[in-house]
Amino acid sequence: MSDDTLLKLAAVIESRKGGDPAQSYVAKLFDKGTDTILKKVGEEATELVMAAKDGERQKIVYETADLWFHSLVALAHFGLGPQDVLDELARREGLSGLQEFAQRKEK
Numbered sequence: 001m002s003d004d005t006l007l008k009l010a011a012v013i014e015s016r017k018g019g020d021p022a023q024s025y026v027a028k029l030f031d032k033g034t035d036t037i038l039k040k041v042g043e044e045a046t047e048l049v050m051a052a053k054d055g056e057r058q059k060i061v062y063e064t065a066d067l068w069f070h071s072l073v074a075l076a077h078f079g080l081g082p083q084d085v086l087d088e089l090a091r092r093e094g095l096s097g098l099q100e101f102a103q104r105k106e107k
């Protein structure tokens, strides 16, 4: 998956806002709202942890894809997108983890 794939998927997700929940899984999530979307993010994170504990490499990839996908839905729900996250990661480039941590404590 390239940055482009993330951006294209985000555009599809955005296009599902107000769509028919019977026709689209993403439209169904938007229709159900914040609690359902955040619950899915939590579930997918847990499934990833369980796959990682089992050490199943392909399952780890599969569950990470589910987590990234549902995170994109959550971002869209809050009026954000993958570019916002990519910008934040780019901002951190070159900072050591310790510098990043120190900056956070100042906020």
Ligand SMILES: N=c1c2ncn([C@@H]3O[C@H](COP(=O)(O)OP(=O)(O)OP(=O)(O)O)[C@@H](O)[C@H]3O)c2ncn1[C@@H]1O[C@H](COP(=O)(O)O)[C@@H](O)[C@H]1O
Pocket: 009, 012, 013, 016, 023, 024, 025, 026, 027, 040, 043, 065, 066, 069
């Ligand atoms: N990448 C995904 C994607 N990954 C996972 N899923 C769905 O996420 C759900 C995963 O949840 P679970 O594993 O918990 O399975 P489940 O118990 O059946 O899920 P729930 O119904 O309980 O939520 C499944 O229903 C998958 O189909 C996805 N659904 C859609 N996409 C992308 O989103 C696009 C738009 O999808 P629609 O809105 O359905 O057209 C698609 O073209 C895809 O590119």
